[in-house]
Amino acid sequence: MSTLTQDAARAGASVGLDGDRITFRGGRPLKGRIEVRGAKNLVTKAMVAALLGEEPSLLRQVPDISDVRVVSGLLELHGVKIERDTETGDLHLDPSNVERAHMAEINAHAGSSRIPILFCGPLLHRLGEAFIPDLGGCRIGDRPIDFHLEVLRNFGADIQKLSEGIRMHAPNGLTGAKVELPYPSVGATEQVLLTAVRAKGRTELRNAAIEPEIMDLINILQKMGAIISVDADRVIRIEGVDRLTGYSHRALFDRNEAASWASAALVTKGDIFVGGARQGEMLTFLNVFRKAGGAFEIEDDGIRFFHPGGELKPVVIETDVHPGFMTDWQQPLVVALTQAHGTSIVHETVYEQRFGFTDALVEMGADIELHRECLGGQYCRFGQQNFLHSAIISGPTKLHGANIEVPDLRGGFSHLIAALAAEGTSTVSNVGIISRGYENFIQKLEQLGADFTVEG
Template identity: 75%
Template sequence: MNDLLYVNGGNPLRGDITVRGAKNFVSKAMVAALLGETPSVLRNVPQIRDVAVVRGLLELHGVRVDADDAAGTLHLDPSDVEIAHVADIDAHAGSSRIPILFCGPLLHRLGEAFIPDLGGCRIGDRPINYHLDILRQFGAVVEKRPQGIYLSAPKRLQGTKIALPYPSVGATEQLLLTAVRADGITELAGAAIEPEIMDLINVLQKMGAIISVDTDRVIRIEGVDRLEGYQHTALSDRIEAASWASAALATGGDIYVRGATQPEMTTFLNTFRKVGGEFVVDDEGIRFYHPGGDLRSIQLETDVHPGFMTDWQQPLVVALTQAKGLSIVHETVYENRFGFVDALVGMGATIQVYKECLGGRPCRFGQRNFYHSAVISGPTPLSAADIEVPDLRGGFSHLIAALTAKGTSQVRGISLIDRGYEHFMDKLTALGAEFSRD
């Protein structure tokens, strides 16, 4: 595909778009279908590249996948699960980190699994060591080979007690997908409790799992011998909804995000209002708009749920370049998430990044030489530029900046945005954005 977009910015985005199921949940629910002895049905599935990648990986492992793209429905039949060829998995792996989550379900179903080198966005140190350590504690045998990592389960996996040093979403997902069919009780302390995790727990409970979540971030799973398929409607994508909200704020626009839901976005909505944005929640979605006047600078710290999520930070930073005064953003989740601001500075933004923990409590990156705090001075008019998309969320942020800037920007690498934003160019058209592919 043509990976270059010409964006003529400087005009408010106005209109009505629809957001479907959360990228960070749907792919994991698809993997969970591997654990069932009967077919599953997943609804509200977006047409994004990550879903296509997971579908391909499932099909390589013998799962029959039937999709109704218009309705957003997937039928997943795992009756004939088999081990996939190394080369085939490797062909898919460069574009997703999801293969690591196949391990637990495959060890239960087949007694073996294989992981090639993993791809995904380069936004920080996201090693698979947590995942492999977790699988070892369940009793999996891990063997490193030239093509990747081979895992086997000579006998049934056993429940275990694990304490995470940080509430990692990926590690929590790995544990859930492995523990539900392990023998005995598993306890995870320091678990992630994001809405997408809770929805995965909903799916697993529908399948027959026994899972409790305590208020102190402890998840307990009582393993069962057999799981059935599920029928489930995915929760809405709160990251995409917030991205369009930030686009409305940055461009002085008015966007109705059909499908957006308030409970998962409470923290974002509070911050959006503090900056000076307005929103209206109804039964169908949320309207986000710039009411006029000056936007206000804020002090912001990202955190695990229920804090301000890291994936909301980058799009909002673009809007903060249009706010009056000094805004401070302290990133505590990923250590390398401010690489995207270089392009904004090139467009006229005044942003300085720091290694210190600014504007909040000290975090785990404070003594580790990472640029993880940013000070944004505004408002600054943005000018068109040639931009290279660095990663999924940073890429959408650059797109917002190009839409905010006066003149025509060239945005390269836009295929990365397809990973997590369904039909984003159709949505830009619906919002009155001026752009072309030529």
């Protein structure tokens, strides 16, 4: 067992498995300071990028979350040597001896993660073949891999669907391609980047995602020797190179985790300093947070989020790709909006089934109605597909304790926030899912003065 795997196992024991429960005694404001490290939506992709290099890489500020452990296990199966400094979060990745892995082992290690699809391009370059199992992930909407497979075919991959998964070959190597995304998907953009940088010739990607995590991945690839340009009209151009080196990089902070703790401060009438958070990547969130009645102070080493007193205000939100309001921000903020005086509207345009978490909030006393129409914003692609993708939140309503089962990552953290704000006692089960994206969240709750008991 590697140093990283041992450390991860010890850390995972404090978080617990998916069946664990936490009992909260709500009504206490969260106050104090916590730290956020590298973004979940970047670090796992940066780890995969290390496969492309012929020299070791160093990734700094890597959080100890279960998604990182899954990717670490998959990399180790393919011969990558990994060492982690548990204090700093520095991750050393040595891909000098990349090798094939057995299908059964890949299946066993992948679990519910969707990251394996992004291994395909790098492995095709390094080994000439790749295998991925059936893919999981949070059940928040349709996340088909068909487009990923079509992209890989465009680059020259031969794809076979087997009963145990999908096997790919690239006997003649990969060649640059022209790709236009029907929607600026983050995952599809990452797929093209990780495949194109070592493909022969040029690749042009239109309607690309341009999230900060995507730009940071581009920064990493450029450090490795890639040639990538980004135009203002969502067009990314990549000139393939024969060889990439390793990289040394400090990961972008996790703006989703920062926004989650900000919402926790607002709904509990608390005061939380999020160390490591930065203003630039959170500009859109900060505007909405202020409109809703929250307050913040920006320092060089982080952002203080707090409830300034007085009434919270209703807002109208439409989620969108960057630079719009992130879909991962809306779930925690919806909990705070249950305490706003008036009617708020949230129109979800990124994932069509992201409001399932509101069932538990209604059980706790929230007044939330879901609608199939596009409310509060422009018409979106879900408008005539019969999805409940708009929410009307009327408040303020008193939240009371309840028994809740976590449905997905962001929805699960939102349930924790609701339990912390509610009167009485709440029991939240299946909390292990939350460790996919929130490092040491139990310890952070302790630091902020939450009243709870962890039950195995």
